[in-house]
Amino acid sequence: MSNDLSTLDEEHVRQLGRIIETLERSTFDFIQLEIGDLKVTIGKGNIPVPEATSPPARPAVAAPGTMPPSAPAPAQTTPAPRQVQSSGHAHPGAVDIKSPIMGLFYAQPEPGAPPFVTVGATVGEDSTVALVEVMKTFNAVSAGVRGRIVEVCVLDAQLVEFGQVLFRVMPE
Numbered sequence: 124m125s126n127d128l129s130t131l132d133e134e135h136v137r138q139l140g141r142i143i144e145t146l147e148r149s150t151f152d153f154i155q156l157e158i159g160d161l162k163v164t165i166g167k168g169n170i171p172v173p174e175a176t177s178p179p180a181r182p183a184v185a186a187p188g189t190m191p192p193s194a195p196a197p198a199q200t201t202p203a204p205r206q207v208q209s210s211g212h213a214h215p216g217a218v219d220i221k222s223p224i225m226g227l228f229y230a231q232p233e234p235g236a237p238p239f240v241t242v243g244a245t246v247g248e249d250s251t252v253a254l255v256e257v258m259k260t261f262n263a264v265s266a267g268v269r270g271r272i273v274e275v276c277v278l279d280a281q282l283v284e285f286g287q288v289l290f291r292v293m294p295e
Contacts, residue, residue: 130248131282139163139225140258165225165285217291218268226257230279238279240290244272252290255283270294 131139145152146165153166155250222228223243228239230253246266253264274291 136226139165142233143224143257155185163225180258188230188277214273214291214293215292217271217273219288220252220264220266220268220292222255222285222287222289223264224255224257224262225283226255226262226279228262228279228281228283228289229254229256232277239270240275241261242272242275246270246272246292266290268291268294 141157143165145258147280153164155204156163206214230240232239232254240246246252247269248265248267250266251263252266252272254261255264256262270292272294273289276290283289
C-alpha cells in the first residue's frame with residue numbers, strides 16, 4: 124500500500140476498522156487484502172514480510188486503551204499539521220519506532236498540549252511517544268527502546284499504516 128492514504132475516506136477507514144476487529148476475534152495471525160491497486164496486510168502476530176522489503180525492525184509496543192476524556196477527536200479538532208522533524212543528518216544505528224496498527228497518528232495527548240516527544244527528547248522503553256486512533260479507540264505507542272529521538276517521521280493527525288516508521292531513536 125502506498126504511503127499516500129489521503130484518498131481513503133471515513134467509510135474506508137471504518138471498514139478497515141471492522142476488518143481489524145474481526146481479525147482480533149479470529150484465530151488467524153494476519154489477513155492480506157488486494158482490491159485493485161489497494162494492498163493491505165493486517166496482522167496481530169507474525170506476518171509475512173514481502174520479498175522486496177527488508178526485515179522489520181523491533182516492533183513498537185502498543186498499550187490498547189479507550190479514548191481518554193480529553194483525547195483529540197478526528198475531524199473537528201484536528202490540529203494544524205506540524206512539520207516532520209529531523210536532527211539534520213543520517214542516523215546510522217538508529218532504531219525505528221513503528222506504528223503497531225493503522226489509524227490516525229497523534230503527537231500529543233490532547234489538542235493544544237505539547238507533543239509527547241520532539242527531536243532531542245530522551246525516552247525510556249515504556250515512554251509513550253504517540254497515540255494511534257482507530258474506531259475512537261486510542262492506542263498508546265511506547266518507545267520500546269531507551270535512547271534519544273533523532274527524527275519524527277510523520278505529521279500530527281496523519282493516517283499511518285501498520286509498520287510505518289513514526290520515529291527514529293538513537294539507542295543509549
